[in-house]
Amino acid sequence: MLNASGIIKNFPGVQALRDVSIEVRPNEVVGLIGENGAGKSTLMRVLAGSYRPDGGSLTLDGEQLRMRSPRDAARHGIGMVFQEQSLVLNLTVAENIYLGEEDRFTRFGLVNWRAMNAAARRQLAKIGIDIDVTARTSELTFAARQMVELAKALTLEEVVERQLLILLDEPTSVLNAADIEVLFARVRSLKSRASFVFVSHRLDEVLAISDRVYTMKDGAVVAKHRAAEVTAPELHEIMVGRGLQAEYYREARQLAPRDTVMVEAKGLGANGAYHGVDLNIRAGEIVGIAGVVGSGREEVTRTIGGFLQHDAGEMKIAGDTVRFASPEPAVRKGIGYVPRERRLEGLVMFLSIAENISLADLSSVMRHGAIDYGKERRLAADWIKRLRIKAPGPDAACRKLSGGNQQKVVLARWMTAGSRILVLDHPTRGLDVGAKEEVYELVRDLSAQGVAILLISDTLEETIGLSHQVLVMRDGEITARFDASPGKKPNQVDLLRAMV
Amino acid sequence: MNETSIRQMFEGKWTQGAIPLVLLVALLLIIEIAAPGFLTGETVSLLFANTAVLFILATGVTFAILLGGIDLSIQAVASLASVILAQLLPSLGLAAFPVAILSGLAFGTLSGIVHVKLRVPSFVATLATGGVVTGLALWVSNGRAITIEESGRENTAWINAAVAGVPVVVLISAVIGIAAFLALRYTRFGRQAIAVGAGEPAAWAAGINVDRTKIIAFAASGMLAAVAGVVLAARLSSGSPVLANQLLLPAIAAVIVGGTAITGGLGGVARTAVGALIISIVRIGMTFVGVNIFLENMVFGAVLIAAVAITIDRSKIAVIK
Numbered sequence: 001m002l003n004a005s006g007i008i009k010n011f012p013g014v015q016a017l018r019d020v021s022i023e024v025r026p027n028e029v030v031g032l033i034g035e036n037g038a039g040k041s042t043l044m045r046v047l048a049g050s051y052r053p054d055g056g057s058l059t060l061d062g063e064q065l066r067m068r069s070p071r072d073a074a075r076h077g078i079g080m081v082f083q084e085q086s087l088v089l090n091l092t093v094a095e096n097i098y099l100g101e102e103d104r105f106t107r108f109g110l111v112n113w114r115a116m117n118a119a120a121r122r123q124l125a126k127i128g129i130d131i132d133v134t135a136r137t138s139e140l141t142f143a144a145r146q147m148v149e150l151a152k153a154l155t156l157e158e159v160v161e162r163q164l165l166i167l168l169d170e171p172t173s174v175l176n177a178a179d180i181e182v183l184f185a186r187v188r189s190l191k192s193r194a195s196f197v198f199v200s201h202r203l204d205e206v207l208a209i210s211d212r213v214y215t216m217k218d219g220a221v222v223a224k225h226r227a228a229e230v231t232a233p234e235l236h237e238i239m240v241g242r243g244l245q246a247e248y249y250r251e252a253r254q255l256a257p258r259d260t261v262m263v264e265a266k267g268l269g270a271n272g273a274y275h276g277v278d279l280n281i282r283a284g285e286i287v288g289i290a291g292v293v294g295s296g297r298e299e300v301t302r303t304i305g306g307f308l309q310h311d312a313g314e315m316k317i318a319g320d321t322v323r324f325a326s327p328e329p330a331v332r333k334g335i336g337y338v339p340r341e342r343r344l345e346g347l348v349m350f351l352s353i354a355e356n357i358s359l360a361d362l363s364s365v366m367r368h369g370a371i372d373y374g375k376e377r378r379l380a381a382d383w384i385k386r387l388r389i390k391a392p393g394p395d396a397a398c399r400k401l402s403g404g405n406q407q408k409v410v411l412a413r414w415m416t417a418g419s420r421i422l423v424l425d426h427p428t429r430g431l432d433v434g435a436k437e438e439v440y441e442l443v444r445d446l447s448a449q450g451v452a453i454l455l456i457s458d459t460l461e462e463t464i465g466l467s468h469q470v471l472v473m474r475d476g477e478i479t480a481r482f483d484a485s486p487g488k489k490p491n492q493v494d495l496l497r498a499m500v
Numbered sequence: 501m502n503e504t505s506i507r508q509m510f511e512g513k514w515t516q517g518a519i520p521l522v523l524l525v526a527l528l529l530i531i532e533i534a535a536p537g538f539l540t541g542e543t544v545s546l547l548f549a550n551t552a553v554l555f556i557l558a559t560g561v562t563f564a565i566l567l568g569g570i571d572l573s574i575q576a577v578a579s580l581a582s583v584i585l586a587q588l589l590p591s592l593g594l595a596a597f598p599v600a601i602l603s604g605l606a607f608g609t610l611s612g613i614v615h616v617k618l619r620v621p622s623f624v625a626t627l628a629t630g631g632v633v634t635g636l637a638l639w640v641s642n643g644r645a646i647t648i649e650e651s652g653r654e655n656t657a658w659i660n661a662a663v664a665g666v667p668v669v670v671l672i673s674a675v676i677g678i679a680a681f682l683a684l685r686y687t688r689f690g691r692q693a694i695a696v697g698a699g700e701p702a703a704w705a706a707g708i709n710v711d712r713t714k715i716i717a718f719a720a721s722g723m724l725a726a727v728a729g730v731v732l733a734a735r736l737s738s739g740s741p742v743l744a745n746q747l748l749l750p751a752i753a754a755v756i757v758g759g760t761a762i763t764g765g766l767g768g769v770a771r772t773a774v775g776a777l778i779i780s781i782v783r784i785g786m787t788f789v790g791v792n793i794f795l796e797n798m799v800f801g802a803v804l805i806a807a808v809a810i811t812i813d814r815s816k817i818a819v820i821k
Contacts (some may be wrong), residue, residue, distance in 0.1 A: 307705075331707025339705060348699035348706075350765050359695055359706045362688050370686035413706065 001026045001061060001195055002047070002078075002165055008055030009042055014402060014432060016042040017053070018219045026163055029187060029196045031210030031227065033203060033239055035459060037430055039219040040199045044169050047197065048080040049073030061162065071100075077160035079153030080167040087145055087152075089138040094120035096137050097152045119158075123151045127186050142294075143179035146171055150186065157193065164194035171198075172205055177500055184209050203232040203239075215239050218433060240461065248437070249465030251486045253444040257285030257468055262318055262421050262452035263304060269312030273299035274476040277313070283420070283450040286443070288467030288484070290460055290495050296476035297456050298425070304454060305337035305423045306330030317421065331360055333421075336414030340426035342403065346410045349399035353391055354380035356398050356409050361417035383412040387442065404435025411442055422446065424455045428462065440466065460492045472498035520759045520774045527781045535788070545667060547780060552669040553732045555776040557747055558754040559673075559680050560608075560724030562772045563717040565755050566684070568697040568764025569622030571721040573611055573630030574751060577604045578729030578744035580637040585730050586739025587640065589652035596655070601726045607633050608722015612715035622718070637741035645740035648733065656734035669731055676724065681769040683720075693717055698765025749797050753804040754779045762808050779803075 002024040009017040017039050024030050034040045045051040047058070049067035058065040060076055067073045070080065087096045094117045098105065105116040120133040129147045137145060153166050168187075172180045187196055187209060200206050206213055207227050215223040215238050223238045260283040269275035274296030281287045289297040302308040303315070306324035315322055317333045324330045327337065339345035347356050354376045358365045365376040380394035387408045391401055398406055407427065414422060424443070428436040443466060447453060457463045463470055464484055472480040472495055480498035482490035532539050557574055564571035581600040588596035607629055615625040648656060661668050684690035692713045695703040704710050728747075733739045758775025760767025782803065783796060791799070 305705075326709075327705050328707045328709050337705055341701075344699075345701045345705040348695050348702045348765075350698040351695060355691070355695070359691075359703070359708070362691060366688070370682075371688075371691060417707075 001028075001163065003059045004043075004047065004056065005059075006056035007043065007046055007053045007058070009039075009046060009051060010054050016219050017046070019056070020216070020219070020221050021056075022214050022221060022224075024165060024195050024197060026195060027191050028212065029191065029198055029210045031206035031213035032197055032199045032216065033206050033213060033235060034216035035239060037218075037432065038216040038239075040216055041169060042219075043216070044080065044167050044197065044199060047073070047165075048078060048167055050080075060165075074156055075160070077156055077162050077164045078167065079156045079164060080169065081146070081149040081153050081171055082169055087137045087148060090136060092134050092136055093124075093131055093140070093148050094133040096148060097123060097133075097155060099152075101155070119155075120151075123155055124148075127151055127154065127190065129186075143175050143182070146175060146179075146183065147186070150183075154190070154194070166190075166194050166196050168196055168198045170200055172200055172202060180205065203235050207232060207235070248440070249462070250440050250444045251465065251489075253448065254286075254468065254486050255284060255448055256485075258283040258450055260318075260450075261316075263454070264316040265304075265313065266315075267313035268300070268303065268310050268315055270299055270303055270308055270310045272476070273308070274473065275312065277473075277478055279471070279478075281421070281452040281454060283452050284447050285469065286447055286453040286455055286467045288455040288457065288463035288470045289473055290463050290470055291456075291473035291499055294475075295473040295499070297473045300473070301337075301423050301425050301454055301456055304330070304421075305335060305339075305425075307337070331417065331419075334417075334419050335421045335423065336360070336417060336419030337423045338407070338410050338414070338425060338427050340429050342406050342410065342430075343399075347398045347406055350397060352380075352395045352397055353384065353389070353401075353409055354394040357383055357413045357416055360413050364416055379416065380412075383409075383416070387412055388438070402435070404431045404438060407431065407435070407439055408442070411439075411446075415446075419451065421452045422454070424453060424457075426456060426458055429458055460495055464489050464492070464495070470495065474499055520757060520771060520778060523757075524774050524778050524781070527778060527785070531781065531785065531788075545665070545670070547777070547784065548670045548673075549667040550784075551776050551780040552667075552673040553728045553735070554747065554750055554754060554779060555673045555773060556676055556724055556728040556731065557744070557751040558758075558772045558776050559676060559769055560721035560728070561751055562680070562755050562760055562767065562769055563684075563693065564622065564626075564721045565752075565760055565762060566697045566764055566767055567693050567714055567717050568700065569615065569714070569717075570752070571608075571611065571626045571718060571725075572623055572748065573607065573626040573633060574721065574725035574728075575744040575746075575748040576630035576633040576637065577607050577722050577725040578732065578747065579741050580604075580607070580633050580640075581726035581729030582733035582739035582743045583637045583641045583646060583741055584739070585656075585733045586646035586648050586652070589648055589655055594655050597730060600730050601723060604726020604729070605719055605723040608725070609715060609719040611722065612718030615718065616711040616714050622714075626718070634741060641739070641741050643741065645738050645743075648737045648739065653737060656737065659731060659734035669735065672727075672731060676727065677769055677773055680720075680724075684768050689713060689716055694765055696764075746797060749800050749804065750779050750783075753800045753807065756804055756807045 005021040007017050007020040020043055032040050042051065046053050049070045049072050065076060088099065097120045098116050102111050105112045117133050124131055127150060131144055131148065156164050171183060175183065198206065198209055210227045213225050213227050214221050215235060217239060261280055262283050263279065263281040265277055265279040268277040277300055289300065291297040299308055303310050306327035306329060309323060309325055322333060343349055357380050358376050362371065365372055365379060367375065377394045384391055384394065389405050389408045391405060398409060428439050431439065443453065455463060455466060467484045470482040470484050470490060471478050484490060528539065557578060561571050561574055581604050584600040584603055585596050588599055592599065611626045611629040614620055615622045659668055663671060692708045695708060696710050696713050700710060729744055732743055754775040755772050756762055757778050758771035760771050782799065786796060786799060
């Protein structure tokens with residue numbers, strides 16, 4: 001039905017898709033797996049018309065496809081359910097389902113809301129979901145919103161004459177086990193009317209729902225299997241594609257932490273996001289937190305970084321009780337936050353490397369009360385050399401650097417500011433393998449220098465591989481603690497059991 | 501110099517700063533060709549003196565714009581300062597100057613606090629403050645212009661004087677310009693203000709006290725607006741609640757035409773100086789070719805729109821509000 005061959009997509013500094021070919025047959029669920037940054041989402045966006053490929057061709061039922069926008073894709077019967085949910089929260093369910101399609105219910109310039117609500121109700125009934133179509137979307141649970149997205153994608157069958165292709169981009173990442181079962185049941189029952197491409201990095205789920213599975217790695221398809229003929233561990237090995245975990249995460253360099261406790265939390269809680277969190281991080285120690293979206297681990301890291309105030313329990317930084325209203329006092333306490341949203345919170349993209357490195361501690365480049373531009377530039381040049389940052393020079397704007405090099409600039413800034421505690425929020429997100437290894441190298445260096453590190457990450461391997469100690473959170477609570485000293489690393493299954 | 505560095509130069513900050521300067525030189529050349537002998541020392545000195553008030557006002561609003569905000573209260577604050585000066589000169593003498601200027605500092609700070617603490621967008625906060633300030637000026641002056649009488653004029657004469665042939669107003673604006681330039685380029689506040697304008701979430705995450713930086717910027721904007729109002733009052737020997745009413749648009753136009761990005765984070769006082777001179781020359785040029793004086797702001801409005809439309813790379817901005 002759909003045939004993508006030789007798809008190429010380039011972004012500045014990185015080839016996101018290199019010669020990717022996949023095929024989707026009628027009434028089929030195709031699984032697409034890969035680590036973060038493998039190119040899954042990019043491929044989905046190409047199929048959905050959001051990105052235009054730089055090379056290769058797309059055909060649908062033998063007919064050449066040239067899509068300029070998601071709207072074009074919709075006209076061909078391709079709909080997408082987004083990873084980051086794309087519903088407008090202050091509109092009703094019905095308004096969301098027919099967003100952009102109001103014309104169909106419009107007469108004399110006025111929208112016939114009753115007709116729209118009735119149509120929305122019919123759509124939801126078709127997939128067997130009972131949701132009030134006049135409810136504001138913001139009032140729904142994540143699971144219900146996901147169903148609304150699915151219903152929205154299925155409205156295409158009202159206007160398109162052919163079988164639909166529905167793209168599901170990590171639909172399960174925010175759902176619990178029961179909701180996932182519901183979703184899967186819907187997908188199975190809809191297979192007679194549509195084909196699906198299902199993206200996830202949870203292998204068991206992919207194998208459970210898919211007929212065939214493509215494995216992506218570093219922007220290319222590296223394997224395809226019939227789901228019945230392959231096991232999760234086999235897929236995992238292909239997906240990760242490297243022999244020795246220990247070497248990849250520099251386990252040999254994992255030293256015993258020192259005695260000084262840098263971060264100490266007792267019964268910490270915030271705003272219902274998490275509660276009763278006890279946490280100790282010693283100098284030189286890396287503590288990883290594992291957990292799904294909504295487990296509260298993000299909020300714990302945001303609290304330590306100064307972005308979210310805790311309202312219960314106590315937090316001590318290097319022995320002093322603190323409660324941060326903003327990142328400023330946290331930075332003054334020697335905490336550096338390396339955010340997942342590098343382009344938004346990590347760096348001031350329009351400023352130069354030199355200006356970003358000195359930003360958290362301007363006094364390091366001031367002389368006689370004035371900024372010394374020469375000193376600032378020399379400092380940056382020094383970091384560029386030490387961290388092997390690939391850049392034309394200290395004056396280069398950060399927006400022109402690749403993700404890995406941007407991350408090095410963020411770390412250089414915190415090292416300049418003398419941070420003794422680092423919060424790493426998905427530090428390798430969007431980086432290619434080489435850049436990841438450089439970041440791991442740096443993290444080990446920092447740890448060896450006695451920096452206390454709190455880590456949350458996209459993958460369990462990374463969390464396990466880097467950490468001295470792994471905590472698992474679920475529903476705002478710590479549900480398990482694992483020692484992760486070299487040679488005693490917990491395995492993923494144990495962690496997963498505590499996560500869901 | 502190799503090919504890439506030349507290309508970078510043209511893509512980079514350097515050219516964005518140079519284009520207004522080229523425009524300024526071109527305008528001067530046009531005038532010189534149209535009216536040979538126009539550009540003598542005397543007329544240039546007059547040009548600078550006529551630009552002084554606009555430049556001081558524009559320098560203040562540069563702080564707000566660099567932060568990614570805007571200060572719409574400057575003309576109201578300048579007018580109030582002129583009223584306060586004219587009212588108080590007879591009783592306080594020279595002490596009327598600091599009082600008038602401090603009123604600007606106070607209302608600028610107020611705008612800043614409203615903006616950051618109540619989380620009101622700066623254009624709303626300063627629009628509202630401007631309304632309050634105008635009301636106050638009208639009330640204090642009874643809605644009338646207050647002439648600075650003979651006795652008061654003794655204390656304003658120094659502003660209209662010249663030192664070694666250079667008008668004092670030019671010296672005042674030079675001192676303010678240099679101080680603002682140094683503050684933006686070499687102080688912690690200046691760097692942090694630019695960082696906030698260029699990327700507020702990242703600046704915040706880096707531990708910058710964003711609220712304080714913004715309040716200082718709006719306080720500076722208010723204070724410089726008051727200085728402009730005081731200078732204007734001294735030059736015209738009059739204070740009035742509507743004295744600076746036609747100056748908001750040219751001041752903002754001067755900042756943007758000078759090459760400071762309306763989105764914040766890029767620009768500075770040197771550019772504003774160039775922009776203010778361009779606006780001034782355009783104004784003189786209009787008089788010269790006989791454009792009705794009432795049409796001036798029409799031209800400035802068009803210039804402002806053109807400058808913003810040309811300079812912003814709108815493809816990078818998803819939503820324009």
